[in-house]
Amino acid sequence: MQTLLIAGTDTDAGKTIITTAFRAYLQKKKSHLVTALMKLLQTGEIGDEEFYGQYFDDAVIPLRYQAPLAPPLSAKLEGKSIDLNIVRNRLLDLQKSHDFVLVEALGGLGSPITEELIIADIAHDWVLDTILIVPVKLGAIAHTVANVALAKQYNIKLTGIIFNCVQDYTPTQINQWTPKGLIESLTGISVLGYFPYLGDVNSLNLDELANISEPIFSQLI
Numbered sequence: 001m002q003t004l005l006i007a008g009t010d011t012d013a014g015k016t017i018i019t020t021a022f023r024a025y026l027q028k029k030k031s032h033l034v035t036a037l038m039k040l041l042q043t044g045e046i047g048d049e050e051f052y053g054q055y056f057d058d059a060v061i062p063l064r065y066q067a068p069l070a071p072p073l074s075a076k077l078e079g080k081s082i083d084l085n086i087v088r089n090r091l092l093d094l095q096k097s098h099d100f101v102l103v104e105a106l107g108g109l110g111s112p113i114t115e116e117l118i119i120a121d122i123a124h125d126w127v128l129d130t131i132l133i134v135p136v137k138l139g140a141i142a143h144t145v146a147n148v149a150l151a152k153q154y155n156i157k158l159t160g161i162i163f164n165c166v167q168d169y170t171p172t173q174i175n176q177w178t179p180k181g182l183i184e185s186l187t188g189i190s191v192l193g194y195f196p197y198l199g200d201v202n203s204l205n206l207d208e209l210a211n212i213s214e215p216i217f218s219q220l221i
Helices: 015-029 048-052 071-077 084-097 119-125 140-153 171-177 180-187 206-217
Strands: 002-008 035-039 100-104 129-135 158-164 191-195
Touching: 002 015, 002 119, 015 035, 015 048, 015 100, 015 158, 015 191, 015 206, 035 048, 035 084, 084 100, 119 140, 129 140, 140 158, 140 180, 180 191, 191 206
Parallel strands: 002 100, 002 129, 035 100, 129 158, 158 191
Antiparallel strands: none
């Protein structure tokens, strides 16, 4: 059994579409594996669960809160606390019955999940191998270095970095804002590749997502 946490540098890194594409790759290219997809929790009335539902009927989100805010703030508005034991136990159940479990984080590695814990705590405490999703933009180098430093501080096993083209940038912009060689030199972590800008992601099917993402994810499994 393998579990992989899909973490990011910030809220708009593109974790959801990349997690979806990874699951598509596993289903279409590694169909002998029994896979699962889980998001730690969701805030907001409409969000990742609805997006996942366009492609899969078995995505797991153990906890949901209505306000689109950081989890401890959203839960507080409802007079609730965040019971991570519910999330942890659901993950353990999935790990027992699946070969490969994808777990989408929320926000960045430094984002709070409770009033005491950040995503990096979860990755460390639950011993989750992690890939870091970084949106291609000016400032990406510093964001990547900072998040890798946080991962190292928490003794998180980073298995790679994926740069996500959240807009239709030119090759020159991509190379200048996210230079592979420089970032690998600064962080000591391999860049697995660049996830392309997809435009209207809702128009893509699982086969297309699997083919698009194969060059990146075939390095992991």
